[in-house]
Amino acid sequence: METLKNIRLFIKVVQAGSFSAAGRLIGLSPASVSRQINALEHALGVRLIYRTSRKLTLTEVGQMYFERASDIINELDALESVVSEHQTKPRGLLHVHTRVSIGTRLLSSALPAFNEHFPEIKVKLWLTEESRDLIEHKIDVAIRLGNLDEPSLAVRKLWDASQRIIFASPTYLATHPIIDRPDDLLQHSCLTYLDGRFDDGSAMWRLRNRAGTKDLRVTGPIQVNNPELVRECALANMGLGLLPKWCIWDELQSGRLVHVLPDWQTSPTTFDHNIYAVYERSRYVPLKVRTFVNFLVGFFANRKDGATSATDFEPLFGIDDPEDRRHLETEWSTM
Structure with a gap:
């Protein structure tokens, strides 16, 4: 245990840049820090650090030892955390990132139920239209839309x-030409999503039925990168919009918006589009992350088509269900 303590101190010295800085962080004098590092070097039989009056410099073997020791200590800390979690309830601050539309239209219904089931997990939700690097921004879970191919992340x-x-x-x-077939869209104002493919404000809408696929270059009075604004402009009678059904479910149910060309499948890009939870790939995924992701799986699995309000959901399953726990433990163990 004394050796492990000295290894942790060695890592802290390298990270802090000096014996005195490391000592201030953990409440030891520079002389005490120096003695413990000397003891570690003596036990290993090698010099890890060159000491000068101005700075510390790692030896070649010291650099290798620091990198490997850091990995081992991180793994050990993660393992201790996982073991201790078996005796505790899921808790802690969970950093989550997703798009504005997913946050406002879907997670806004999931979060109250999640909080009811797991009140000791505090969620910090960050909404942007751009993806964020999980490690750089210290994000525990990101909810992403699209077909993902990210081998560095668990998906x-x-x-x-x-x-x-x-x-x-x-x-x-009621005040514009009738739309009976896809080509009729070319005579209408189309509220398009800004995707960077065309510089003239137009967009490509793809439609298909049993007869085949048809691509149309449409345009209109506004092009934005936010689905909420597309919906609001459609409600203001500015034109036709194209969005995932879940983005406008409430308005469809109330009759404020109407499905156009219901016999045709439509898309601005690909017809296959999914919602994923992504998180850092690790042998020891924190309990708060496992709990949140598993909860969302149940949330979406029990979700009625298009539902976006809390009353539209069936009861959610949690990790206390024996069958779900067995499934979850099997999945995490194969990562």
Whole structure:
């Protein structure tokens, strides 16, 4: 145990840059820190650090020892955390990142139920339209939309969000030409999502049925990178929009928006689109992360088509269910 203590101190010295700085962090004098590092070097039979009056410099073997020791200590700390979690409830601060639309339309319904089940996990939710690097921004879980190929991250599919529809307000449809077939869209104002493919404000909408696929270059009075604004502009009778059905479910149910060309599948890019939870790949995934991801899997699995409010969901399963726990433990053990 004394050797392990000295290894931790050695790592702290390297990170702090001096004996005195490391000593201040842990409440030891520089002389005491120096003695313990000397003891570690003596036990190993090698010099780890060159000492001068101005700075510390790692030897070649010291650099190798620091890198390997840091990995081992991190693994040991993670293992101790996992073992201790078996005796405790999931708790702690959970950093989550996702798009604005997913946060406001989907997680806003999941979070109250999650808090009810796991009140000791505090969620810090960060909403942006751009992806964020998990490690750089210290994000525990990101909820992402699209077909992901990120081998450096653990990825778990939450839901198939493929269904997208063309929609408009009843007022707009009543005051503009009838839309019976895809080509009719070219005579209408289309509220398009900004994806960077075209510089002239136009967008490509793809439609398909049993007869085949048709691509249309559409344009309109506004192009934005936020689905909330597309929906609001459609409600203001500005034109036709194209969004995932879950983004406008409430408005469809109330009749404020109407599904256009319901016999055609529609998409601005690919027809296959899913929602995923991604998190750092590790042998020891923190309990708070496992709990949150497993909860979301149950949340989406029990979700009625298009539902976005808390009353539209069936009871959620949790990690206390024996069958779910067996499934979860098997999945994490194979990572």
